[in-house]
């Protein structure tokens with residue numbers, strides 16, 4: 325069995341300090357095997373924001389793995405943005421923007437979906453290059469057969485159940501096809517600041533849930549989104565949230581944890 329905490333969109337520079345403290349306390353009490361952070365550590369990629377993100381990670385007892393988000397590239401320093409877009413991320417968070425993790429139960433492949441520019445006015449959207457898909461597929465294929473496979477990126481691989489037209493990470497269809505060829509059971513992402521989970525294929529077992537518990541398993545890919553763990557940039561009425569994930573017997577069980585002003589509770593307990 326492996327227990328993960330999936331955090332996203334922390335956005336240091338605009339966080340609620342009570343939520344940050346509450347999250348550190350909860351994670352160190354809960355002691356997951358691994359914390360997975362699916363990007364947007366900062367608001368504007370400022371040094372002071374990266375320092376706060378680094379300090380947060382340093383306080384976690386659990387090991388962690390992460391990818392950058394679109395907010396982790398500077399919108400101000402265009403020379404830096406184009407020439408060394410992830411230099412601060414590499415310095416303060418991790419030297420690698422696409423790390424992998426492998427133990428005897430789970431294997432994780434991370435994709436950096438943030439882009440330095442795009443041929444459109446909105447540069448916040450993400451994309452996966454074909455070469456990234458090929459490399460991710462090779463990494464997944466090299467993992468031992470019995471390992472539960474997980475892919476992490478910042479931008480969503482599947483749309484929210486309430487908005488089928490929502491913008492996805494570029495080449496999401498090609499990426500999902502590759503993941504399914506490799507038996508990926510779970511994708512973890514963020515960016516929308518809304519939590520939901522849904523299967524990549526629709527069938528009679530139930531398509532979507534946006535609250536409570538959902539199970540994914542090898543061969544049936546569950547796309548999981550995390551809300552914003554600590555940011556005050558919340559969408560709609562959704563509070564700060566993160567996902568608690570248990571992987572056992574080839575299946576992943578996802579429980580959404582919501583902030584309630586003085587602590588975290590299961591979403592299902594309050595729905």
Ligand SMILES: [Fe+2]
Pocket residue numbers: 333335364393395515516517
């Ligand atoms: Fe975000």
Ligand SMILES: [Fe+2]
Pocket residue numbers: 364393394395478514515516
């Ligand atoms: Fe984002």
